[in-house]
Amino acid sequence: MSDKRILMAARNVSRIPRPSKSALVVLVLCLVVGSAFAGYMRIRSYVISKFMSTPVRPVVVMENQPVWMSSYLAQSITDSVRPTGPSSPFDKKVLVDAYKTLSGNPWVKAVKQVRRVYGKLPGDTLRIDCVYRTPAALVQSDDQYLLVADDGVLLPEKFSADELPKIMFGATGTGPTQLRIIQGQTQSPAAPGSVWPGSDMAAGLKMSALLSHVSYADDIVRIDVSNVANHPHSPLLTLITKANTQIHWGRPPGDDDFTEASPSVKLAHLQQIYAQYHRLDANQQWLDLRFDHVIYPTVQASIADAGQ
Numbered sequence: 001m002s003d004k005r006i007l008m009a010a011r012n013v014s015r016i017p018r019p020s021k022s023a024l025v026v027l028v029l030c031l032v033v034g035s036a037f038a039g040y041m042r043i044r045s046y047v048i049s050k051f052m053s054t055p056v057r058p059v060v061v062m063e064n065q066p067v068w069m070s071s072y073l074a075q076s077i078t079d080s081v082r083p084t085g086p087s088s089p090f091d092k093k094v095l096v097d098a099y100k101t102l103s104g105n106p107w108v109k110a111v112k113q114v115r116r117v118y119g120k121l122p123g124d125t126l127r128i129d130c131v132y133r134t135p136a137a138l139v140q141s142d143d144q145y146l147l148v149a150d151d152g153v154l155l156p157e158k159f160s161a162d163e164l165p166k167i168m169f170g171a172t173g174t175g176p177t178q179l180r181i182i183q184g185q186t187q188s189p190a191a192p193g194s195v196w197p198g199s200d201m202a203a204g205l206k207m208s209a210l211l212s213h214v215s216y217a218d219d220i221v222r223i224d225v226s227n228v229a230n231h232p233h234s235p236l237l238t239l240i241t242k243a244n245t246q247i248h249w250g251r252p253p254g255d256d257d258f259t260e261a262s263p264s265v266k267l268a269h270l271q272q273i274y275a276q277y278h279r280l281d282a283n284q285q286w287l288d289l290r291f292d293h294v295i296y297p298t299v300q301a302s303i304a305d306a307g308q
Contacts (some may be wrong), residue, residue, distance in 0.1 A: 016093075047204050050207065058083050058094070063129040075109060081128060090125025102130055106155050106193035109133050137208045137223070138167065139196070140183045148182070152195040152205055164240045167220065168213035177218045180208055184226025202233055203252035207237050212265065216271055219280040220247070228252075235290060245281040250290035251305050260290045 007189070060078035081098040095114050110131040133149035141291045145164060147155040165173030168180070181281035182204035190196045191222045204225040211217045222240035237247035247270075261269075266289040273282045273294070281287060288295035 013116075029157075044226070050067045054291060056121065057085055057124045058087070059119070060098075060126045060128060063127055066132055066134070068134065069132065072098060073107070077102075077105065078128070080105065081126065084264050087123075094126070098126060098128065104129060104193070105152060106149075107132055109151070135179060135247065136205055138164070138179050139185065139189070139201070139204075140181055141189050145181065146189055146207070147179075148196055148201075150205065150209065152201060154190050154192050154194060155197050180220065181210065181222045181223055182208065182225060184224045186226075186229050196228070200225040203228050203255070206252045206254055207239075207249065211239075214267060214270075216274045216281070219243075219274075241279070241281050243279070243281060245284065247280060247285040248255045248286065248288040248290060261292055265292070266290075 011230075046191070053132075058169045060082045062074055062078055079190045081101045083094050083097075084241040087094055095116065096116045099111055101170055102108050102114070111128075112131065113127075114125040117127055132152055133151060133155065135147050135155065136150040137148050138145040138166045139148050144162070145159045145161070145167075147157040147159075149155055157169050164181075168178060170178060182201065185196075185200050185204070186202070187196070187198040187199055204223045207223050211220055211223075219241040220239045221242055223237040224240060226238075227234045227238070228236050235250050235251055237249040239247040239249050241247065249266060253263045256262055269289055270280055273287075274280055277283055279303050282296065284296050284298065286297060
């Protein structure tokens with residue numbers, strides 16, 4: 001290569017732009033910050049694993065437990081979301097898994113909050129706050145009695161006939177009526193967690209809800225809905241007492257028309273009957289509440305007539 005070409009090549013190299021001082025400063029800062037962040041993450045992971053991991057399996061505490069909920073049911077719900085072993089209080093998967101499990105539980109209507117708190121150690125307690133479904137009635141299905149919530153959702157619990165007294169009347173089996181049986185429904189049970197279909201079931205639940213607020217209705221233990229779909233010209237709902245007598249109620253509450261007395265009038269008749277006879281069937285095999293006067297199978301035309 002000639003001296004002239006060497007000189008030209010040297011001039012071309014000198015024209016290549018060199019990094020500015022500010023660019024070098026930025027590069028150095030990026031390296032320093034990156035190294036510092038990586039070091040922080042390593043230290044954070046070490047501290048969490050060494051000092052912040054809960055050495056015990058977290059316990060689960062239920063907030064706002066309903067007064068009607070038994071300790072057995074509450075325990076089964078909390079056990080279903082309790083982590084299987086120790087974990088870091090920063091592990092969000094524990095909260096996500098608990099939320100999913102609660103959302104899929106038929107007893108849970110809505111999940112309000114799931115959080116980890118400091119009990120004796122960081123994150124050793126999981127607190128759950130939910131809205132729970134309230135049992136409204138038992139539904140006879142073959143030889144079993146299934147529990148249904150007030151919104152018509154089928155709950156997981158099933159009972160045999162031998163278990164009915166303590167379920168319906170409390171632990172002693174002799175207390176006031178707490179749950180009534182709906183019978184005569186036309187459709188098969190739905191899967192737990194879904195609404196039991198059918199207008200007859202909806203009618204039975206409306207009747208159950210109304211009776212739950214009536215203090216003198218302990219005599220009524222069953223709600224027969226078999227006429228809702230099959231015999232529209234007969235009493236749609238029939239109430240069955242502890243003495244196996246019948247009270248023809250008629251249309252379900254909220255589905256009334258001018259052909260029948262209103263629910264308030266029917267309840268007033270029942271209250272008057274109970275005050276006079278201390279039982280709701282007035283010592284009759286059946287009575288009919290659908291009209292302005294109570295109809296009996298005897299010559300009595302009304303409770304008013306009986307009192308004269």
